[in-house]
Amino acid sequence: MSETLILTPRWGTKDSHTLASYRRDGGYAALAKALAMAPSAIVDEVKASNLRGRGGAGFACGLKWTFLPKDVRPRYLTVNADESEPGTFKDRYIIEYDPHMLLEGIAIACYANDIHTAYIYIRGEFKRQAEILEVAIAEEYQAGILGPRLLGKLDFALDVHVHRGAGAYICGEESALLESLEGKKGYPRLKPPFPAVIGLYGKPTIINNVETIANVPWIVQHGGAAFAALGVGKSGGTRLFCVSGHVNRPGVYEKPVHYNLKRLIMEDCGGVLGGRQVKAVIPGGSSAPVLTGDEIDVSMEFDALKAVGTMAGSGGVIVMDDSTCMVRALSRISKFYADESCGQCTPCREGTPWMEGLLERIEHGLGVPGDVDKLAQMANNIGGQTICALGDAAAMPVQSFVKKFRAEFERHVTERRCPFGDHAWGKNQETREAVIGGVTAQV
Numbered sequence: 001m002s003e004t005l006i007l008t009p010r011w012g013t014k015d016s017h018t019l020a021s022y023r024r025d026g027g028y029a030a031l032a033k034a035l036a037m038a039p040s041a042i043v044d045e046v047k048a049s050n051l052r053g054r055g056g057a058g059f060a061c062g063l064k065w066t067f068l069p070k071d072v073r074p075r076y077l078t079v080n081a082d083e084s085e086p087g088t089f090k091d092r093y094i095i096e097y098d099p100h101m102l103l104e105g106i107a108i109a110c111y112a113n114d115i116h117t118a119y120i121y122i123r124g125e126f127k128r129q130a131e132i133l134e135v136a137i138a139e140e141y142q143a144g145i146l147g148p149r150l151l152g153k154l155d156f157a158l159d160v161h162v163h164r165g166a167g168a169y170i171c172g173e174e175s176a177l178l179e180s181l182e183g184k185k186g187y188p189r190l191k192p193p194f195p196a197v198i199g200l201y202g203k204p205t206i207i208n209n210v211e212t213i214a215n216v217p218w219i220v221q222h223g224g225a226a227f228a229a230l231g232v233g234k235s236g237g238t239r240l241f242c243v244s245g246h247v248n249r250p251g252v253y254e255k256p257v258h259y260n261l262k263r264l265i266m267e268d269c270g271g272v273l274g275g276r277q278v279k280a281v282i283p284g285g286s287s288a289p290v291l292t293g294d295e296i297d298v299s300m301e302f303d304a305l306k307a308v309g310t311m312a313g314s315g316g317v318i319v320m321d322d323s324t325c326m327v328r329a330l331s332r333i334s335k336f337y338a339d340e341s342c343g344q345c346t347p348c349r350e351g352t353p354w355m356e357g358l359l360e361r362i363e364h365g366l367g368v369p370g371d372v373d374k375l376a377q378m379a380n381n382i383g384g385q386t387i388c389a390l391g392d393a394a395a396m397p398v399q400s401f402v403k404k405f406r407a408e409f410e411r412h413v414t415e416r417r418c419p420f421g422d423h424a425w426g427k428n429q430e431t432r433e434a435v436i437g438g439v440t441a442q443v
Helices: 019-024 029-035 039-048 061-065 091-097 099-112 127-143 174-181 210-214 216-222 224-229 261-268 302-307 326-340 346-363 371-382 390-404 406-415 429-435
Strands: 076-081 117-122 159-164 205-209 238-245 251-256 278-282 316-321
Touching: 019 099, 019 127, 029 099, 029 216, 039 061, 039 099, 039 216, 039 224, 061 205, 076 099, 076 174, 076 210, 091 099, 091 127, 091 210, 099 117, 099 127, 099 210, 099 216, 117 127, 117 174, 127 159, 174 205, 205 210, 210 216, 216 224, 238 261, 251 261, 261 278, 261 316, 278 326, 326 346, 326 390, 326 406, 346 371, 346 390, 346 406, 371 390, 371 406, 390 406
Parallel strands: 076 117, 076 205, 117 159, 238 316
Antiparallel strands: 238 251, 278 316
């Protein structure tokens, strides 16, 4: 198995974020090579690379680029840096340590698709990262890489702008991102039409994740076939896995896209804290269905994880040991999705707070017989019933947690308490009822 690194080899140097450092390490050689190629040949290389979107959906990047209508101008590129999925923290590192790799990928993608304006939509909380990008972009304008002549050589104008969001998770959804970028409320759009046809300002728009675009320079420099060979099947290259939770060495790990999940946890991350056992793992960010500790000996490739009932998602690996209360963990996840629902669709707007409330009730020993079935029913009534995927993102954790750990949920109900310990606000039922603010009456 190849251990070739594409995204992270420069991250140990203090000045890796600067243009001078990037150029010392061969930066912009890929763009120079691309400018000597036909735009269609660049698209063909990206298609041959089997590069799949690293933002969550895993759609083939090169294929997405071919969806642009041939005769409509202007076109736009929007880079999704609204990294808000719990458990995911890899795009911010690309921006912090290697912003010029991202910007070179943007320049190549724009040249390949005849795009002259690109936007980086960045999470509102990423103030420092946004400032790093602004400085890097300013360096490129000063060096003549961006502006009226791409790389100072070609009569191809390209402007890149950074747009900061306002801290809304829903704007990570591509069409809500476009609404926000246009100055409107971040409500997801009905699809079709898809953004490649009618996107930003009603014009054809490509939307790619930060990590996806950051792979493009390597693909152009070394060839699509070389990138594909680093992966397996329909999934090429390496990807960044963000590991958090009960491991000895949490962090961002670059590995082949089909790397083994158990090996990542037990070898690369040094195993579980205190020598405890793995109880559960969420492999692709908080919306991905959970795996039990017995199910983690699996490839993290998109289709391999799909085959075992979960998804690769954004690469956010959350590890939970055998001291974890799964009801409590799910309650926190459900609270997040209830808070972040935009409220446009009734199943999501009404259903996510109901799931949150019912989980609070079960967790704090106030559940009654039938509550676990009701929780699963709520999730089933939300999944697949909303305009965007947030309804699915809220429903899938509930469905999988209840399926995999139902006995633990039932035990909370029958024992009228959390078997993993009481919370800091007290042991008596009256205190618990006061804390959750009348949830029993609401659900």
